Amino acid sequence: MSAGTHSPAPGAAPVGRMIAAQTALETRMLLRNGEQLLLTVIIPSLLLVLFSTVDVVDTGEGKAVDFLAPGVLALAVMSTAFTGQAIATGFERRYGVLKRLGASPLPRWALMTAKTLSVLVTEVLQIALLTGIALALGWSPQGGPLAVLLLLVLGTAAFSGLGLLMAGTLRAEATLAAANLVFLLLLVGGGVIVPLEKFGAAGDVLALLPVSALSDGLRDVLQGGAGMPWADALILAVWAVLGLGAAARFFRWE
């Protein structure tokens, strides 16, 4: 490098370019991580194929895939927005990535925007894949795409808030363990594969969980052909406000 190479010429890139670059990097990191792919792609796909083809769980009237596909879509949203984001962000915090980016020209709000966009990009890929698999298994979705979209966005917001709250307050190892445990518990008790009616009276409480509201709402539309499931949308909105609010309040960057 010749003389004058380092002559100061400071300046931030345009914020749109920064967000685009950050989104691309975050998405690449996510898709490159084997454990994350297991959680976001392989487990939902396997569950969909396994329970649609093997009659282990009583999914009520109609084809099993019509019951399962909405639940697995809800699970996919949870795996990316909550589990994946919590674990990735927890370790970014632990390894000083958030700290270092905090000294870069990228504003914090732009970093969070990029994280959200990266989650949405991943979800689009997941939904495309899972929809393809479900259609191949004979899925016949009902209802309107607008209600589905709104539910997915609200679900993403709710799970992101909870995931970031966990990542920003617990140690990275604790986040890793807790996020996986919550994923597993909600997979079983959140109406994803097992209908909530199987849990008796406890089902009414479980119905208030974000994954239950998302899978139930998606099922109302995609299986039952309902319009907008407002009750489920409201539950998700409350979780989103609480989760994002608590994350904004308690998130520690180091």
Next chain:
Amino acid sequence: MENEPVGTAVRVRGLVKRYGTKTAVDGLDLDVRTGTVTAVLGPNGAGKTTTIETCEGYRRQDAGTVRVLGLDPVADAAALRPRVGVMLQSGGVYSGARADEMLRHMAKLHAHPLDVDALIERLGLGSCGRTAYRRLSGGQQQRLSLAMAVVGRPELVFLDEPTAGLDPQARRATWDLVRELRADGVTVVLTTHFMQEAEELADDVAIVDAGRVAAQGSPEQLCRGGAENTLRFAGRPGLDLGSLLKALPDGTEAAEPLPGSYRITGTVDPQLLATVTSWCAQHGVMPDRISVERHTLEDVFLELTGKELRS
């Protein structure tokens, strides 16, 4: 810039930072002149990193004022971040990212970044290839972190222990880069506990101990100030040191720690050397292996703090 002396890149006055009951920084003053290299030198736990990270806007002080490029590191963070390069003591990179990928990303966050390929070449990061950050050697991780600090062409860089854990060759490469930065007009603040690093690189050295600056000045100033030098020679055992001392200025000391090995302590200047050699000539002594020992920063540090720098 509000009432800043011209040419001051960093000004710290009365900085106090506590963590719980422990006082990490205890009334620290520091001045960094624009365009110079300043080394903050001190043992582990002296408060170096806390001071640097307060200047970087990571921590808010409990007392005192901090001005970086005339601005408040916390309140004016958005304005400062593009202008200041930061090298953390460790970490700061996605564990799954490749070196070139992370560096290209940092470049994209800046308006006029350095040529990334040239910087990779310059710091020998090409050998990292497609290896993920977590599998890079400590030295490679350090050099990447350094590259990330300079890629945005900042006016001021803070380097926290830039050569800790590096082999001598990598250390020299880092020193060369710091010299290039200085030559191109970038202000550099680095922390170190390597004496030689401070002596080689720094225009100014701030010796930090127990959360305060014990002394600040150029390495030459620090080594001159207060520190006495030593003249050693060998000769016939049992010389009459009382007679020698009468010829020497007041305050000079003479000793024979081992038979035939002599040590004169005081202000060792040409006059003193001439006096000693002529005294030897008068007494038929051939002074052998004459050596003058200058006080190093290490001696200065020991005198100021009563501590060895390297623990």
